[in-house]
Amino acid sequence: MKKKLGLTSKIFIGIFIGIIFGLIIKGMPSGTLKDDLLLNGILKVLGTGFISSIKMLVVPLVFVSLVCGSSSMGDIKKLSRIGGKTLFFYLITTAIAISLALLVGILINPGAGLDMSGLITSKPTIGESQSLTDIILAMIPSNPVQALASGEMLQIIVFSLLLGTSMSMIGEKADPVRKFFESANEICMKMVSLIMLLAPYGIFALIANTFATTGFEAIFSLIKYMFAVLLALALQVLIVYSGMIKIFTRLSLKPFFKKFANVAAITFSTASSNAALPVTIETMEDLGVDNSVASFTLPLGATINMDGTAIMQGVACIFIAQLYGIDLTIGSFLTIILTATLASVGTAGVPGVGMITLSMVLTSVGLPLEGIGLIMGVDRLLDMARTTVNVMGDCACTLVVSNSEGELDKSMYYGKKEGELVAINA
Template sequence: MKKKLSLTSKIFIGILLGALFGIALKWLPSGTLKDSILLGGIIKIMGTGFINAIKMLVVPLVFVSLVCGASSMGDVKKLGRIGIKTMCFYLVTTAIAITLALGIGKLINPGLGLDMSSIVTTETVIAENKSLVDIILGIIPSNPIQAMASGEMLQIIAFALLVGVSISILGKKAEPVKILFESLNEVCMKMVGIIMLVAPYGVFALIANTFATVGFDAIWSLIKYMFAVLLALGIQGFIVYSGMVKSLSGLKLKPFLKKFANVAGVTFSTSSSSAALPLTIESMEELGVHNSVASFTLPLGATINMDGTAIMQGVACIFIAQIYGIDLGITQFLTIILTATLASVGTAGVPGVGMITLSMVLTSVGLPLEGIGLIMGVDRLLDMTRTTVNVMGDCACTLVVSKSEGELDLDMYYSKEENNIAKNA
């Protein structure tokens, strides 16, 4: 029986064929066939149609998934201090991650040298600079329906979180509403799955259009983009997380890093924090973390702690702004940080959702969504590392919280290290 190609394989094939087709079109003389039938017709329909399909899902998916995420956090209130510490750790590290990504993006400038401003098909509107007070007030929607209709992402996020928290506080009284939103979330996830079935064709068209217009210049910019993302992920994992474990808990890093290596093997190969969750919990308990902490912080982290995804979104915003010749001000940077941090609460572990949330962040600052075609072309290669960093953050939080609550068995944490010392003595 023939084995079916995975979606990842199909996207890679679409990238390769799109690049080859685009290069061939680059050398084809201008005329009706190239400009009207191919680039202005078939390629435009496939590429723009795919982008429009993604845009169609942004508002309903973000709103519904955030309501579901916030409404299921009843345990946070029950667990008191542990819940507060966990939420603070996750939100702070996500904000650090997106800020780090923006800084590295500006340092490396992955999009400079690649001009795609001539092929953008949607009007780009960058909001004027506002004061911090205006930015904060702008998060509160005076009309949530209007905010959804106009795609005001920060206002949509704020309203969704308020609805979700209210459902959580009401408990059984709001159970029917919670069930309704959970069903709607399943519908949204299925819609994402359906749209991702045509992703290889959409990516083919977008990549073909890029190479037909700008040629080989896109390759060097993509290499710089990938390097910037990987560099930010490395710093987040080995400096931010390791530094927080060391400074906040006083623990030695070696036992943690050695045990996490087993988890990293699973996250790197599956690109799924949910698939690695059983092993993650087991590994943390073997390090001496009490089950009452691990069984709360790790599943919650797998749901809302998406630092690796936030890093990708930050670098992607810089990259896309630069290739389209758009200058981002302090207001846009603050908006990106706020949007990506809050959006991490509702990011689901489903293939394709990362691109939907990226389009949400791009929309929040008025950047062209066409750039997603280039990002998607290499995103599968980065997804494995991104997922590993996400889970490393969950484990770091678990250690810090368990140590602060006195729920960490230090003898178990250092046992293997002590046994090795004894054997070598």
């Protein structure tokens, strides 16, 4: 029997055929066949239909997944010092990651020189610059139902976190509601997987439409976008994670990166934080982290710590804004940072969900979702890299927290006996 093609292979085939088909259409003379039947007919139905399917899932998926993620943290009172340190570390590193991504995006300008403003199907709604006070106040929903209906993403995030945290504090009394949301989350994830089956066809149409309009210019912009994301991911690892480990633990980085290679092999091949979780826990215990710390910080990180995904979202926002000639305000940048940071809480650690949360971030600042079609063409490659960074952030946090709590066996970390460890520290 022939081995069936996986979704990733189908997407790459769709990209390749879409590029060729788009360039063929670009060379065709204007007329009924090109404009009405192909561009505004078949390709529009497939491409716009796929984008609309993604839009359809944004609000329910974010709402349900955030409630599940925040309600599964356990008894808030028992989080104590370890819980507080872990949550603080994860939120701070995610905020740094998205800020770093915006800075890299602004410096590299991945979407500059490619004008796709004529492909926008809906008018963008970038608002006037708001003060930080106004942004914070706008995050509090006066009517949660209205926020859900109108897709006010920051308000939905705040309400979801409040609801999930309250469920966690109540404990067993909230079990019926918790089970409902867990079932709803499974349903939402299944809907995502079903819609992703349409991805090869939707991406084919979007890529074909892009190349039929812009030609080879789109390839150079995509290369710049990929370079910007990979550069920001590398800076997050080399500066943020490495710096925090050195500053807060005074440990050598070599044992950490050497042992993490085992985890990276899993994360890079599966693009899933959850799939790598058993290996991640085992690796951190081999590095001397006590199980009581690793078994708490790592599963929590797989749920709420998505630095790599936040970096992709930051660069993507700059990329898409430049593609469509839209100027982002200071208020827009602050909204992106807040939305991407808060959206990392509850995001499922499985492949493909980053595109759904990107839709949410784009929606929060009124950027057109059509740009996602171009990004999805190369997202699988970037997904593997950013998932590896996501998990490395979990491990760095675990190392820092365990060391601060005196739960790190440094002799195991260096793979040395106690006597040899004294010599190393000396």
